[in-house]
Amino acid sequence: KAGVTQTPRYLIKTRGQQVTLSCSPISGHRSVSWYQQTPGQGLQFLFEYFSETQRNKGNFPGRFSGRQFSNSRSEMNVSTLELGDSALYLCASSLVDYGYTFGSGTRLTVV
Amino acid sequence: SQQGEEDPQALSIQEGENATMNCSYKTSINNLQWYRQNSGRGLVHLILIRSNEREKHSGRLRVTLDTSKKSSSLLITASRAADTASYFCATDAGGNNRLAFGKGNQVVVIP
Numbered sequence: 126k127a128g129v130t131q132t133p134r135y136l137i138k139t140r141g142q143q144v145t146l147s148c149s150p151i152s153g154h155r156s157v158s159w160y161q162q163t164p165g166q167g168l169q170f171l172f173e174y175f176s177e178t179q180r181n182k183g184n185f186p187g188r189f190s191g192r193q194f195s196n197s198r199s200e201m202n203v204s205t206l207e208l209g210d211s212a213l214y215l216c217a218s219s220l221v222d223y224g225y226t227f228g229s230g231t232r233l234t235v236v
Numbered sequence: 237s238q239q240g241e242e243d244p245q246a247l248s249i250q251e252g253e254n255a256t257m258n259c260s261y262k263t264s265i266n267n268l269q270w271y272r273q274n275s276g277r278g279l280v281h282l283i284l285i286r287s288n289e290r291e292k293h294s295g296r297l298r299v300t301l302d303t304s305k306k307s308s309s310l311l312i313t314a315s316r317a318a319d320t321a322s323y324f325c326a327t328d329a330g331g332n333n334r335l336a337f338g339k340g341n342q343v344v345v346i347p
Contacts, residue, residue, distance in 0.1 A: 131278075158333065158335070160337075162276075167339045167340070168324065168337035169337075170336070213276060215279065217279075219333070224284045225281060225335065226281060227271075227278040227279040227280070230278050
């Protein structure tokens with residue numbers, strides 16, 4: 126069965142712009158989570174959605190937002206990009222208590 | 237605060253040897269998971285151990301969990317060059333569907 130699909134794989138944006146990343150979970154998985162990975166801070170939780178509702182949110186500024194659609198696909202948006210937003214953004218989907226399946230990530234570079 | 241902190245080691249071993257890495261965490265958990273990441277790509281779920289389990293095996297992987305010491309270990313037996321990767325432990329505390337990751341262990345298996 127298909128895994129978690131993230132698009133695009135790579136993205137280069139300019140400071141001040143906004144960006145939208147997409148994630149399609151494994152069919153049947155209703156929970157979708159987003160993580161940011163940087164060399165300095167490691168893997169940090171952004172937010173988690175379940176049935177179109179944000180259930181959990183990490184300690185990120187309001188410039189980071191997300192949503193989930195009725196087909197469980199999720200998007201995250203970062204507005205007013207800063208250099209420090211350059212990171213690998215990972216999406217994961219899961220069934221309860223069975224571990225998470227991660228996508229290959231979107232590598233965002235802000236210049 | 238971040239839960240799940242691996243011993244900050246970079247392991248370099250010969251093919252065929254065993255590799256052991258440790259992880260400690262700070263608060264009560266529902267489960268602890270180990271993931272592998274190759275070259276900054278997506279995370280691959282290796283194994284999940286629940287808080288009421290003490291040891292779990294999956295192929296060449298052996299995970300132990302000591303909740304009294306708030307620690308876990310991952311053993312990879314008979315390592316292969318393909319095991320070269322970063323390994324992360326992650327805790328799911330309180331069943332709130334947010335993983336707290338450690339900083340990862342870099343393992344290099346020399347053919």
